Amino acid sequence: MNSMNSLDKALAQLDDEWTSERSTTHLHPNNFGPGIYEDVPFEQYQQIPALNKSSLTRLKRSPAHYKHSKSKQEDETPFLRLGSLVHYGQLEPQLLVRNYLVVPEEKFIEEVQRERADEIKAEIESKGKSKLKLYENVRATKAYKDRVRDYMEKHPNKERIPLSEFRRMGGILQSLNRDGNSQAAFAKGRPEVTVVWKHPKHGFLCKARIDWLSISMKCIVDLKTAWDALYFNVSKFDYHIQAATYLEGYELARKTLTAHQRRKWPRLKTSLTPPFQFVVLETDEPYSARCAPIDAKSLLYGKQEADYLYDLYAKCERENYWPGPPTPEAWTVSPHYEPMKFATATPKSEQPT
Numbered sequence: 445m446n447s448m449n450s451l452d453k454a455l456a457q458l459d460d461e462w463t464s465e466r467s468t469t470h471l472h473p474n475n476f477g478p479g480i481y482e483d484v485p486f487e488q489y490q491q492i493p494a495l496n497k498s499s500l501t502r503l504k505r506s507p508a509h510y511k512h513s514k515s516k517q518e519d520e521t522p523f524l525r526l527g528s529l530v531h532y533g534q535l536e537p538q539l540l541v542r543n544y545l546v547v548p549e550e551k552f553i554e555e556v557q558r559e560r561a562d563e564i565k566a567e568i569e570s571k572g573k574s575k576l577k578l579y580e581n582v583r584a585t586k587a588y589k590d591r592v593r594d595y596m597e598k599h600p601n602k603e604r605i606p607l608s609e610f611r612r613m614g615g616i617l618q619s620l621n622r623d624g625n626s627q628a629a630f631a632k633g634r635p636e637v638t639v640v641w642k643h644p645k646h647g648f649l650c651k652a653r654i655d656w657l658s659i660s661m662k663c664i665v666d667l668k669t670a671w672d673a674l675y676f677n678v679s680k681f682d683y684h685i686q687a688a689t690y691l692e693g694y695e696l697a698r699k700t701l702t703a704h705q706r707r708k709w710p711r712l713k714t715s716l717t718p719p720f721q722f723v724v725l726e727t728d729e730p731y732s733a734r735c736a737p738i739d740a741k742s743l744l745y746g747k748q749e750a751d752y753l754y755d756l757y758a759k760c761e762r763e764n765y766w767p768g769p770p771t772p773e774a775w776t777v778s779p780h781y782e783p784m785k786f787a788t789a790t791p792k793s794e795q796p797t
Contacts, residue, residue, distance in 0.1 A: 615729065633657050638651065691743075
């Protein structure tokens, strides 16, 4: 956005569009049984006592790491916060307005410098000269800090985000709107769908939070941010496990619904291409978006790994034993390691004259 006026108008428009808020699901986390739920706040979803993809990823590292993570809250990094902003902006803009605050920094800087210029002008008119100068660092002045403090007090219970970060989020989301495949994926659907199901073999509860359930394409859409969309790595972050568990969980949860309820939640399409799309948005300029389904082979690997990890969890729970990572026979280089090619110096006596 080019000015604070356009920023203010955009935020006001968002606020107006969501003044009549959608009703949220009010259930105690322990009362979530198998099913499909809309409008579950993320904080409430987190408290549902069930395994999810993050649980399996930690369990994959080791059962001890999974157990430790249950009592530890992860710190939010700047990159994670940017990812959250992008999710809110695309999927739940009402929460963007409700939870975050953009301070009109440029407007305050202009006001403070204008006041300073007026002081300089007044001193010149009265004394013929002035020792005052325009501020080199307006943000360090008391006048600027007072404006920011007053603005924050008028909007309590909101997290402040820098204007630059808000604009960066806007640039990222614009790349989604420029990409035809990404646009089609988000054409018609429901955001942030909570799915709870019983594991068919072990009986414990599992859960997933679907970013976007596409009604038009009958598939699950997952929104990701990455430094480089070209080298988006499915296996590095266990996204193949995520796709496999989400697809299986959705179908198992859907089977628990009544015939009337199932009309609202479509069966996912069945074809050679799995009904799970990743939309990957780059977080740096010039910003680009890529949208593609996970391939069937990766999905199979994800299903196999998830089944192994579910079995491992059941075993650890049954024996109440949560071991750490196994000790290797020896430390070695990566299987993909390629030795350096060292240039051999030609003796001086053999060099051509």
